[in-house]
Amino acid sequence: MTSEIRQFLFESLTVMKYSTADIDDDTVLGPAGADLESLALAELSMRVEDQFGVRFDEDEAERFAAMTVGEFCAEVALRVQTTSAT
């Protein structure tokens, strides 16, 4: 599941015109790494919701900026599992 989410994340970043060249699991999503600003993080959150059916609230989306790619994918995977289990 996590690799599927990672692939979707990379595809989304490409559509959103962010470079994925130097991005790996340890890259932070926000300005310190992939450089996604607040609206781009909100768009990413919407894309994930659309694709995987999990929804984040505003506070959570703000936390994405400090997350690494690996942490983000793990968080989404966890949500997907929790959502499917309930």
Added chain:
Amino acid sequence: MTGIGLVSPVGTAVEEVFDAVCAGRSGVVRPPEGHALHGVVEVAAFAPAIDAESVLPAKDARVVDRSIVMALRAAEDALADAGIEVGRDVDPFRVAVVLSGVGGLETLADQAVERSKRGRLGVSPFMLPGVLPNMAAARIAIKSGIRGYTSSVGTACAAGGQSIGEAMRILRSGEADVVVCGCTEAPLFPTFADAFGNALALARGWPDPTTASRPFDRRRNGFVLGEGAGVLVVERPEFARARGAAVHADVLGWGATSDAYHPATPRPDGSSAAESMRIALRDAGLSTGDIGYLNAHGTATKAGDAAETMAIRNVYGDDMPPVSSTKGVTGHMLGASGVVEAAIGIAAMRNGLLPPTHNLDDPDPACDLNHIRGKPLPVDVDAVMSNSFGFGGHNVSVIFGSVDG
């Protein structure tokens, strides 16, 4: 005024635009097959395509409206023309931006369609910076590092002229040394075009599209919707002198009034429009005889051209300068027209040549003005007036003076 940047259906360089309006080289075409306006309107005036990534990083270029792309290009050209780098030549807090227009309505229309198709998830979080009418000013400020007063004027087709007036007000008050002012409009998409078409405001039935825009002509039957942007850099005269700037023209005065009559129809006697011209003359300290050329609003609607004629006659009487509307060539770029036409008026002073009204074959008796027809009129002039009137009854007149005058 030290900088000019234009994006218009007849070019992006001032002299290119001026040559087109003098030569009658029309920017009006049939919307080509494949364009969203094909089959929606008979004619339109398209500005050149601009790659959004030429003015913004790719991630920002993806989410901006065309109106902002055109504004950024025009602003970049205007600042380069003025030779101003913000921060190097002027304190960022002493530069203002007044950049107007109706905003990114095509982005709004597209998002409304996505919303109805896909629900909440169809709406992009980037919609607001695409749609809001202040965003052209904001993007210019962000890109150029401008940190003074910024705003946007919302007076429809009068907004460009009014932005120049607001720039004057800001400079005179001492709030800024430099103002980047102008207007950008990107109305060429079906919903907006249909609104004008259904209001019976658009020219129709012309086999040759270049003949469709015919201000003041007896057979005129509406305006041709166009797109474009115009940005001017204006400075406090002392500031421009101190930095040794090359000056294109002086902005001498302006006036603004309201019809207080109807949301879409001009006051038939043109009395409020006349008053905006009188206020501009008083503000400039000039009399009617000092104005050597009048660039009319003249969109080619039946009511608008007739009302403007009444207004001009009312102000100038028999002391009327040569008059033309250059929209016969450019179409009507809504608020952006006022800025492009200001640039045309300045080029006319510089070249000693006044552009004619294209397609004015048979002047309407209801539009009895001192028309320039057929070919440009060679004459030296020291001051020109430019009129801009907008839906809602907004009237603006701006007067420019030659540097040698």
